[in-house]
Amino acid sequence: MTSCPQPKVKVLPTIQTRLDGRSEPYIVRHRFDGRLVSSPFPTMGQARSFHARLTLATEDERHWNRVTGLPASWDTSSEVDVAEWSRRYLARWYVGARREDRTVAAVTWSLALLIERSAPSGAPSLTESDRSELMDWLVSATHELSPALAKWVVKWSPKLHDLDGPTLSNIDWALRQRVDGSGPLGQAAASRNVKNARRCLDKAVITGLMVTNDWPVPDKGDVAVEARHDEDEDEIPVLSKSQAALLFQALITKTRASLRIFVMTLLTFKCGLRPGEVTELTLESFTLPATGWGTVSITKATTFAGTRYTKAGRRAGKPKTKRSKRIVPVAPLVVAEVRDFAATMGITSGPLFYTSGSKPVTSSNWCRSLEKARVRAGLSEDVVPYSGRHFYASHASKGHVDLVRLSQLMGNSTAVLNRWYLHLVTDNVDRTTELLEAALG
Numbered sequence: 001m002t003s004c005p006q007p008k009v010k011v012l013p014t015i016q017t018r019l020d021g022r023s024e025p026y027i028v029r030h031r032f033d034g035r036l037v038s039s040p041f042p043t044m045g046q047a048r049s050f051h052a053r054l055t056l057a058t059e060d061e062r063h064w065n066r067v068t069g070l071p072a073s074w075d076t077s078s079e080v081d082v083a084e085w086s087r088r089y090l091a092r093w094y095v096g097a098r099r100e101d102r103t104v105a106a107v108t109w110s111l112a113l114l115i116e117r118s119a120p121s122g123a124p125s126l127t128e129s130d131r132s133e134l135m136d137w138l139v140s141a142t143h144e145l146s147p148a149l150a151k152w153v154v155k156w157s158p159k160l161h162d163l164d165g166p167t168l169s170n171i172d173w174a175l176r177q178r179v180d181g182s183g184p185l186g187q188a189a190a191s192r193n194v195k196n197a198r199r200c201l202d203k204a205v206i207t208g209l210m211v212t213n214d215w216p217v218p219d220k221g222d223v224a225v226e227a228r229h230d231e232d233e234d235e236i237p238v239l240s241k242s243q244a245a246l247l248f249q250a251l252i253t254k255t256r257a258s259l260r261i262f263v264m265t266l267l268t269f270k271c272g273l274r275p276g277e278v279t280e281l282t283l284e285s286f287t288l289p290a291t292g293w294g295t296v297s298i299t300k301a302t303t304f305a306g307t308r309y310t311k312a313g314r315r316a317g318k319p320k321t322k323r324s325k326r327i328v329p330v331a332p333l334v335v336a337e338v339r340d341f342a343a344t345m346g347i348t349s350g351p352l353f354y355t356s357g358s359k360p361v362t363s364s365n366w367c368r369s370l371e372k373a374r375v376r377a378g379l380s381e382d383v384v385p386y387s388g389r390h391f392y393a394s395h396a397s398k399g400h401v402d403l404v405r406l407s408q409l410m411g412n413s414t415a416v417l418n419r420w421y422l423h424l425v426t427d428n429v430d431r432t433t434e435l436l437e438a439a440l441g
């Protein structure tokens with residue numbers, strides 16, 4: 001269950017009077033989590049009555065509307081329905097969203113299902129074309145629904161305040177079923193639908209449109225699936241540059257394997273590469289000049305398909321998205337380390353980071369090496385292969401690397417960066433290599 005934390009509300013003892021020709025000169029003021037909220041009235045009597053009610057509410061009310069700063073029980077206009085809120089949610093938390101973006105498409109599909117599955121019993125089922133039109137409407141502020149679908153939304157999409165615990169339990173079950181009614185979805189797809197829908201409603205709580213989100217607590221299987229799919233999200237701690245330096249020092253021991261892990265990790269931290277992209281790099285992927293910046297070309301990645309599809313459960317394939325095929329600048333320090341690594345290992349062509357058995361380094365071995373280095377470095381934060389990508393994104397954004405250019409370098413859409421790195425400060429001048437060098441150290 002997700003609910004708003006109890007806010008701090010303090011009513012100012014005096015009623016402010018502004019006799020300067022205003023139609024509502026008597027103002028009751030209170031602080032809501034430090035924010036000053038003013039409520040004007042035409043007469044002193046109305047102001048005193050409101051002041052008394054508000055003072056009493058600070059003692060009795062548990063739920064408050066975080067938009068108005070007033071008790072949620074006083075709301076009379078909470079008439080936003082699920083469909084309209086889903087559209088607002090995408091516009092606010094997925095800035096610049098386009099349906100063809102892979103992440104946006106997945107979220108939009110889940111929200112289209114949320115709109116359909118939250119409708120009360122008796123509502124006509126939507127067709128495949130209806131769902132497609134609904135997805136276009138969700139991501140576009142200018143797209144208008146067909147008259148028939150607009151009528152369906154107005155009639156059947158429930159209000160947010162009607163989503164109580166039993167209703168949300170039914171929606172949770174429905175989101176786990178196939179749209180053709182042939183049975184339940186696979187665990188990963190079902191968990192993705194539920195996670196996206198639940199987060200959408202969590203934001204409705206934060207904005208004050210819902211008092212609480214009583215979504216059923218996920219079972220252990222769902223938690224495990226969400227943890228795997230959330231590896232690229234902001235729950236991964238971002239190391240400082242000094243902590244990263246300590247980690248790198250601790251990574252190198254006397255073995256050739258530790259040197260391999262060191263260079264692989266360096267590429268995630270200093271180039272923002274996905275771990276699966278690093279494992280498939282070849283010497284030919286790089287341009288490694290004797291001085292200055294080099295480049296690395298991303299054309300392949302290790303994918304983890306599971307033993308149901310491949311004997312090893314992993315294979316070399318295309319990168320994660322179309323945007324993932326890209327050329328990334330490589331800092332002089334990293335150029336030197338890659339050159340030295342190739343020379344030490346005697347690699348003149350082909351895969352750089354395959355083991356002696358001609359296989360990519362497994363994620364479990366990489367994780368174990370990072371954990372041992374973390375302990376040796378005395379770091380309290382967890383470190384995983386994806387930590388480097390978060391380090392790169394966070395520090396590059398703080399270093400004022402242009403948002404669009406950063407999304408290109410990371411192989412993501414700007415919507416994904418907006419979603420997870422909202423602290424980004426953009427710079428219209430393309431000084432990317434200078435800024436990366438200054439930001440990443």
